[in-house]
Amino acid sequence: MTVLLLDDRWPSLIPLEAHGRLGGPVEFTEEVPVRVRWNFSDLVAAEGPGVLVSTNGSDPRVVSRIHAGEPLIVAESRQDPVRQAVQVMARACTVGEWEATQTHRSLLPYLAEESQEFADQVVAWERDGDERALLGELGDVLLQVLFHAEIAARRGAFDFGEVARSFVDKLRSRSPYLFDGTRAVVPAEEQERLWAMGKAREKKLPPGR
Structure with a gap:
């Protein structure tokens, strides 16, 4: 079979x-x-x-x-590594006692710590060019995003895919030139103008939209 x-x-x-x-x-x-x-x-x-x-x-x-x-x-x-990362995080929260007890608030110190370590590594990378170390620290930041998304998924709020979708939706609103076929380089001033317009438009939307 x-x-x-x-x-x-x-x-x-x-x-x-x-x-x-x-x-x-x-x-x-x-x-x-x-x-x-x-x-x-x-x-x-x-x-x-x-x-x-x-x-x-x-x-x-x-x-x-x-x-x-x-x-x-x-x-x-x-074999998509993003899919595998989401699955590993879900597995960790299922069989790991420590992971299963965490909340958004309890994880905040780790998010701050990993973000600072990444920032420190950026400074080190500018000096020594260690790409692997930079990659590793960025992966640690991603772990925090995956963790928070899994916690939200378990209460039925949203999952990692929806986090990614919210990112795309935000850029669609604030950086429309990324989606309309624009080929020329968009000046920074125009980027800032469109970003501000999109942000203002989003604030007028009903909650949850």
Whole structure:
């Protein structure tokens, strides 16, 4: 039986390499959306060893079949380091006692500490050019963003994807030249003017918009 691991963010995107390689009875792990299951009637040949479709690489059925050496097809987007970072953070808050007890407020000292360490590393980088050290400190700052987003996600407020979307939405409002096909360099004065206009416009929106 072939194991097909899809990306839980975009489960409808079937890897090209799966086409023509799937045949026989199709099984799904429980989290696979119904809308995705409908797609497989036209993708899977009637004859073949069977297919197990999942978005959960930790599902016992998936793990056992992979360990048994059965063919595995994985959506490339599952290797996205951003996705992996979000998953690792979620895992940490699930199995780590310390992480599970943290709040936005309790993490503030760590955010301040990591931000200062990054600032210090920037100064050091200007002197020694140590890119790896700069990368590491920036990763520590990202950890704080991931942590706060995971805490929010667990109370149903927002997740890391929505944090990223809010960033894009803000730039769409305050830096429209990034989205309208502008090719020429935008003067700093024009950037500042558009930023101020966007910010003022946002303040007039109802809360939550």
